[in-house]
Amino acid sequence: MVTMSELHKYGRTKLIMPGTAACPGCPLQIGLRQLIMALEGKLTLVIPAGCSSVIPGAAPYTSFTVPVMHVPFASSPSVASGLVRALRARGVDGHVVVWAGDGATADIGFAALSGAAYRNEDIIYILADNEAYMNTGIQASGTTPKKAWTTTSPRGKAEDKKDVALIMLMHKVPYVATASIAYPIDFIDKVRRAASIRGFKFIHLHAPCPPGWKFPDDYTVKVARLAVETGMWILWEYYQGKLTISPPSAPYRDKQRRKPIEEYIRIQGRFAQLSKDDVREIEAMVDQEWGVLMRLANIFNIS
Amino acid sequence: MIKVSSIYVKYLLSRPAMGAGGKTGTWRVRKPIVNLDKCIKCGLCWLYCPENAIDWLEDKTVTIDYDYCKGCGICVDVCPVKAISMIDERVV
Numbered sequence: 001m002v003t004m005s006e007l008h009k010y011g012r013t014k015l016i017m018p019g020t021a022a023c024p025g026c027p028l029q030i031g032l033r034q035l036i037m038a039l040e041g042k043l044t045l046v047i048p049a050g051c052s053s054v055i056p057g058a059a060p061y062t063s064f065t066v067p068v069m070h071v072p073f074a075s076s077p078s079v080a081s082g083l084v085r086a087l088r089a090r091g092v093d094g095h096v097v098v099w100a101g102d103g104a105t106a107d108i109g110f111a112a113l114s115g116a117a118y119r120n121e122d123i124i125y126i127l128a129d130n131e132a133y134m135n136t137g138i139q140a141s142g143t144t145p146k147k148a149w150t151t152t153s154p155r156g157k158a159e160d161k162k163d164v165a166l167i168m169l170m171h172k173v174p175y176v177a178t179a180s181i182a183y184p185i186d187f188i189d190k191v192r193r194a195a196s197i198r199g200f201k202f203i204h205l206h207a208p209c210p211p212g213w214k215f216p217d218d219y220t221v222k223v224a225r226l227a228v229e230t231g232m233w234i235l236w237e238y239y240q241g242k243l244t245i246s247p248p249s250a251p252y253r254d255k256q257r258r259k260p261i262e263e264y265i266r267i268q269g270r271f272a273q274l275s276k277d278d279v280r281e282i283e284a285m286v287d288q289e290w291g292v293l294m295r296l297a298n299i300f301n302i303s
Numbered sequence: 304m305i306k307v308s309s310i311y312v313k314y315l316l317s318r319p320a321m322g323a324g325g326k327t328g329t330w331r332v333r334k335p336i337v338n339l340d341k342c343i344k345c346g347l348c349w350l351y352c353p354e355n356a357i358d359w360l361e362d363k364t365v366t367i368d369y370d371y372c373k374g375c376g377i378c379v380d381v382c383p384v385k386a387i388s389m390i391d392e393r394v395v
Contacts, residue, residue, distance in 0.1 A: 024353075024374060
């Protein structure tokens with residue numbers, strides 16, 4: 001497990017150059033910094049269209065300190081597959097990391113992602129999930145939660161959230177995990193564990209977006225932490241054939257220890273129209289999700 | 304004979320530099336101030352700063368780069384001892 005004193009060596013390193021074009025309080029940059037820290041800068045990023053392709057700023061300068069390939073929307077896993085094969089053919093042992101948003105992963109680029117997972121390409125795929133198409137103006141995506149406001153679902157989204165991490169687990173890839181920007185130590189550990197194995201690695205990173213979810217800029221980390229503490233976001237990891245609930249989420253297996261879901265919902269403007277019944281419905285959904293995951297953990301631990 | 308690839312590498316490739324999105328310190332409406340008397344040197348504000356505007360120095364205290372700090376206030380929220388406070392920017 002990585003410690004703060006180990007990370008102190010990066011204390012004065014600019015992992016991302018200050019002066020980016022991101023909104024104040026952007027969760028993607030928190031995640032990117034942790035990712036670069038975890039892999040010690042030895043990575044190539046493949047970034048499809050989305051917020052992360054705007055963040056570097058204007059040419060001839062960039063804010064990212066690692067090599068970046070900006071690719072069309074649906075092609076990021078395919079480009080990364082080619083890139084990693086070219087690197088391995090030349091004898092380079094770096095990591096190729098796809099840093100994609102939820103739209104590029106769950107909706108538009110899903111066919112290419114499924115193909116890359118099926119071929120078990122040696123890439124790390126990180127889905128930075130801000131739960132809508134934030135860059136184009138908050139349109140609902142496949143991972144937007146039920147009843148959330150977006151510009152294309154003004155009365156609350158009717159469909160349920162796609163559980164991309166579980167879909168990827170069923171592709172029988174060697175490593176699948178969920179993470180949150182509020183738990184950097186957990187995320188860095190997961191990235192390092194993923195980097196230590198060959199094959200397709202998938203990490204689903206929860207990233208609350210202040211303008212899209214309609215909460216104040218300074219609550220980014222607080223909202224991400226509340227999502228875990230209320231049980232709305234479950235941190236788990238599938239590694240070496242075992243599915244485990246990660247340490248930050250472990251206490252919340254017991255329903256009594258979870259914070260009330262209202263705390264997470266009332267802090268966000270996108271859930272402002274929710275009634276008491278809606279909250280109860282979401283609570284039932286969360287309980288069901290935990291049930292599924294705990295049963296899966298049992299199944300995977302026996303075999 | 305000039306190779307096309309060398310032109311690409313020399314002139315067209317973007318290079319890391321501060322302020323690629325402009326001097327973002329001008330976006331700020333509230334300014335974070337660190338009270339070093341209260342600081343317990345944990346480094347959490349540095350770890351969570353989205354902009355990388357906070358440096359965690361050798362003696363484990365922190366300093367904020369106000370040229371690029373966007374004033375989001377995440378450092379104030381994550382500080383365990385409330386050593387950072389936000390004050391209004393006064394435009395003279």
